[in-house]
Amino acid sequence: MSEATSNGPSSVDKPDAGGLVGSASRRSARAHAAILAATTELLAEAGYGALTIEGVAARAGVGKTTVYRWWPSKVALVIEAVSRALPAPAQIDTGELRHDLLIAVRRVIHTFARSPVGTVIPALAADAMSDPQLAEQFRNQLIRPRRSAVVEVLVRAAARGELPSDVDTDVLLDVYAGAVFYRILVSGEPVTDLLAEQLVGLLLDGKTPVKPRPDAPAG
Amino acid sequence: MSEATSNGPSSVDKPDAGGLVGSASRRSARAHAAILAATTELLAEAGYGALTIEGVAARAGVGKTTVYRWWPSKVALVIEAVSRALPAPAQIDTGELRHDLLIAVRRVIHTFARSPVGTVIPALAADAMSDPQLAEQFRNQLIRPRRSAVVEVLVRAAARGELPSDVDTDVLLDVYAGAVFYRILVSGEPVTDLLAEQLVGLLLDGKTPVKPRPDAPAG
Amino acid sequence: MSEATSNGPSSVDKPDAGGLVGSASRRSARAHAAILAATTELLAEAGYGALTIEGVAARAGVGKTTVYRWWPSKVALVIEAVSRALPAPAQIDTGELRHDLLIAVRRVIHTFARSPVGTVIPALAADAMSDPQLAEQFRNQLIRPRRSAVVEVLVRAAARGELPSDVDTDVLLDVYAGAVFYRILVSGEPVTDLLAEQLVGLLLDGKTPVKPRPDAPAG
């Protein structure tokens, strides 16, 4: 909704807020924040499946009605809570494609596999897909902002001649993010930093991924 | 088959019972089959989220108890139903790696994006992940058999020298399956045959994926 | 007096409005009237049970707070609305006890059984009884004024020697009003003019009520 996707906390409430967001949303401030905090906590503690609106309301010290007033469903609530809990999608620009891309892959790994709140994304995604509108919201709020940062990396690299000018950025992104995602959700293989390097090697150098030497230190 | 889900008291798999349900079968055969059929139908009609044990029992003309007798949970039931409804994981061996791999990718696309029952896999996976035992069962019954067929393809290719002998088959599989999976579940980009070709090109030739020429026919 | 239910927009607020509500009345007059009107309408349309403060506020185009400012509860609001909507308790004095009493009984019948707003009284009474203060208010505002008119009838009759000087007016009133009330609320027997005559006959002449001749025209 209004909220300015990214949570630049200072810039949001400071100067006016009253003018923009207006009468409608201001009243809710306390409850609103408590609900999002409770959601984030419960997601981290028990996961997406165990999250109930009732539980959120109780933890937030709020009536269920108040939750439903602002979010139409569990999915919508979680999308917003996760989006705020995740680090804002910062720009990546080391000047070197290889390095930028490695950062991007590691970020994905961290989000999906390590951050307490990002690990609910697979379940959230599966749930959101059942309703096209929620699917759209899921992508707009959680996925696109983070994708954009990497698309910029690739576009810059293409401008520098490090990638073909007609590079299909979507496929490239889907390849590394998908590989990470799929490991976590489906194949169950471990997600390590080695994987990040294998993926970058494949994407930038066309290097077929090979198994690490058995005596090598674990990733 | 493998599962031995059933607690066949003494002679579980012994004689034959037709090979399929076998064991379980004092009188269960009919109910067993009806339940799986009902599950498959309901999955195709309304999706994973809308599936309830109660609905399955009703559709199968069976008591809820009978469902619970044979499957401990919705997840377990769906794993088996999907695994039976999906085409059996056939061997792939055209003699040519490029061709074999293209078939494999197309198969994944068909399973995840086209088959009425395969489309529930993302939601099923997300649900299964909450319990390590179910996650294991999910992988054993649905994922590994299909992965094996492709692993064999890669191993044969390595033996022929078309791939490094220490190729990391898991990463290779996760890359293309993940890309497809991620498109469906997360990024929402279309999943076309072009994607299959881009992925094979990347994996075998190291070709950076590029956008199709705009006047090219749609994938 | 009561009849000003409808909010003649100009005539209501203009001249003084200071008489009744006093200081409160700056903006209150309009809202006050609108609330009572909405209550009366909704009572007539849907009955006491279906009446909600929220509904009243909505119909009156007013916030809930405004309702609560002037009436502490649904019961209090309805008492006032009904008391205004009912015809004012006019004096009865035909000079003849029998006639006066018949008028009184018919009035009760009309109020409880026929008037769109009087029919809520049973439910209102039941609700009011749970709180002694509301019970008192209910009696003071709705019952006593109407009882008084009949008590006067009886007192005059006693003065004329048509009734014992120590007649127990309360019992007499409770007998005929109770019979009507009970028919409506409990026994469900029809409430007709015949009943009025039977009751008067019993009270004034000690005539045991008898069934009407079957061929007689319906009451």
Next chain:
Amino acid sequence: MSEATSNGPSSVDKPDAGGLVGSASRRSARAHAAILAATTELLAEAGYGALTIEGVAARAGVGKTTVYRWWPSKVALVIEAVSRALPAPAQIDTGELRHDLLIAVRRVIHTFARSPVGTVIPALAADAMSDPQLAEQFRNQLIRPRRSAVVEVLVRAAARGELPSDVDTDVLLDVYAGAVFYRILVSGEPVTDLLAEQLVGLLLDGKTPVKPRPDAPAG
């Protein structure tokens, strides 16, 4: 518990019960009884208005669903609970009309004004009247059985010549029951044994009710 109060369980189910009521109702026995007992207790403790299905279920140690399975609404539940908790409508036959009627009036007084569970009847009646089907059930289960006993008294008296043969029993009943009911619910006058005598005097002798001598002991 409650059960023995009214319909001695033996006399009700005696002949077979197992055969008749059969499979359908037998399962519920324990829960059924617990629910009715809880309802009766809560009615006595807090009254009709404060009774909630949720509260009943909790007190009975039962799921809400179980309550709703057997009773469609709070009204229906209370009708049955009250009907079981009230003393069964026993025959009255002292051989003397005056005496029989006095007993009848005192019974009504006791039911409506004294018994812990009978005092909810006014509120129950008001609630039941909003639905014709429940109104009918209310009358059939609570009112008619008790009325019948008195109708018999009157019919016998008429046969003995103590009342006109075409006495309107309904009016007679409504007069005394209504007077009692109305005192409790509306006029708020005290309900004493004196009232019973005044009513019998009026109905049988046509005696206008008079106030007790002021020095007489309180009723």
Next chain:
DNA sequence: GAGTAAACGAGACGGTACGTCGAGTCTTTTC
């Protein structure tokens, strides 16, 4: 070919959470 024990259909059970409604309170905005 009769007896018996399992698996069966049916569905009631105690529960949890749903999403909605309305009560009555408290805060913010408006006139």
Next chain:
DNA sequence: GAAAAGACTCGACGTACCGTCTCGTTTACTC
């Protein structure tokens, strides 16, 4: 600066399924 608007907390509503638990009632195997 009082009145109106409306967001709030809370509790109950009636529903859907959960997973467990009797119930009789089939079968299909054993004897």
